[in-house]
Amino acid sequence: MKIFLMGISGKMGQRLLVKINAQPGMTVIAGGDQTSSAQTLVPVASAPEEMYPHIQSSDLVIDFSLPKGTETVMAICRELQKPLLSGTTGLTGVHLHELRVLAETVPVMHATNFSTGVAMLNKLSKVA
Numbered sequence: 001m002k003i004f005l006m007g008i009s010g011k012m013g014q015r016l017l018v019k020i021n022a023q024p025g026m027t028v029i030a031g032g033d034q035t036s037s038a039q040t041l042v043p044v045a046s047a048p049e050e051m052y053p054h055i056q057s058s059d060l061v062i063d064f065s066l067p068k069g070t071e072t073v074m075a076i077c078r079e080l081q082k083p084l085l086s087g088t089t090g091l092t093g094v095h096l097h098e099l100r101v102l103a104e105t106v107p108v109m110h111a112t113n114f115s116t117g118v119a120m121l122n123k124l125s126k127v128a
Contacts, residue, residue, distance in 0.1 A: 001025060001026045001027075001059045001060060002027060002029045002057060002058045002059045002060075003020055003026065003027065003028050003029065003058055003059065003060050003061070003062055004028075004029065004030055004031065004032065004051070004054050004055045004058040004060070004061045004062070004073075005017060005020070005028045005030075005031040005032070005062050005064075006031065006032040006033075006051075006061060006062065006063040006064065006065045006069050006070075006072075006073045007031075007032070007033060007063060007064040007065030007066070007069060007088070008028070008031025008032065008033050008040055008042070008044055009031070009033045009035075009040070009044065010033070010064060010065070012064040012087065013031065013033070013064050013065075014040075016028075016062060016064065017031070017040060017042075020062075028042055029042060029043075029054060029057065029058055030042050030043040030044070030045060030051075030054035030058075031043070031044045031045070032044065032045050032046065032050075032051045032054075032065070032069065032072070032073070033045075033046060033065070033069075034046060034066075034069075048072050048075070048076065051072065051073070051076060052076055052080075055073070055076050055077070055080055055082055056080055056082075058082065059082075059083075060082070060083050060084075060085065061073050061076075061077055061082055061083070061084045061085070062084075062085045062086075062087075063084060063085065063086040063087070063088055064086075064087045064088060065088055066088065066090065067088060067090050067091050067092065067095055069088070070086055070088045070091060070095060071095070071098075073086075074098055074099065074102055077102065077106060078102055078105065078106070081105065081106050082106060083106050083107040083108070084099075084102065084106065084107075084108050084109075084110075085108075085109045085110075086099065086108070086109070086110040086111075087110075087111060087112065088110075088112075089112045091110075091112075096110070
């Protein structure tokens with residue numbers, strides 16, 4: 001599986017890059033970030049037009065960036081019909097609505113925290 005990793009130079013992006021590339025059959029083919037000067041072993045794009053060809057050749061987009069980065073990859077995923085997994089925090093109600101609209105045409109998963117403990121705490125707080 002070929003993955004485009006948005007937010008590649010951040011703390012989570014760097015961890016995901018190592019973990020994904022260690023999995024058989026999975027590879028990060030390129031990443032996106034605010035600047036293209038990130039020190040990685042894969043190409044890093046900062047402008048949407050630079051991201052487009054990388055996302056086009058990917059099977060999945062993983063986004064752990066900032067809300068502006070999420071806006072960018074949502075638009076490209078919509079156009080190219082690519083699935084999106086997002087762990088970006090700080091999204092507004094408008095962003096969340098746009099993710100739901102995108103999910104009508106492509107697979108989308110969004111969570112602000114992917115840890116099991118936090119997921120259980122969130123569920124329990126809704127029950128209480």
